[in-house]
Amino acid sequence: MVLTIYPASHYGCCIRHLGENIRNYFHSSKVVSHLYKAAKANDRCEFKDHFNQIRDLVPKAAETLERIGFHRWSRAFCPKNRYNIMTSHIAESLFKHPHL
Numbered sequence: 001m002v003l004t005i006y007p008a009s010h011y012g013c014c015i016r017h018l019g020e021n022i023r024n025y026f027h028s029s030k031v032v033s034h035l036y037k038a039a040k041a042n043d044r045c046e047f048k049d050h051f052n053q054i055r056d057l058v059p060k061a062a063e064t065l066e067r068i069g070f071h072r073w074s075r076a077f078c079p080k081n082r083y084n085i086m087t088s089h090i091a092e093s094l095f096k097h098p099h100l
Contacts, residue, residue, distance in 0.1 A: 013073040015039045026061045035065070039073050047076040 018039075019032045031054050038050035047070075055062035070077035 012071075012078070013068065015073055018068075018073055022061055022064070025064075026058045028058050028061065031058050031061050039075065041074070041076050044076045047074055 015036065019035050022035055023029060023032045034050045034053045034057070038047050038054065041047040041050060051062065051065075054065065065073070071079050
């Protein structure tokens with residue numbers, strides 16, 4: 001129904017709840033810290049650096065996040081235009097998103 005009314009909408013995961021679930025299932029605050037940084041990364045290179053840290057710390061957590069799909073929780077892999085991204089460095093945000 002939502003896609004009928006809002007065809008350009010994109011379903012994504014709430015990063016806060018995803019982080020809480022990762023912390024509860026894998027018992028690692030360091031993984032959650034890298035998860036937040038990876039989710040907020042504006043480019044795939046920065047994302048990859050943080051995701052590799054997650055994979056090094058808790059490989060099962062990385063597998064779970066891969067299974068969910070990067071496009072569901074990462075800015076760097078978001079398939080749609082994102083109009084609600086807030087950043088303190090707007091020039092960087094616009095520079096890294098040529099489709100805007």
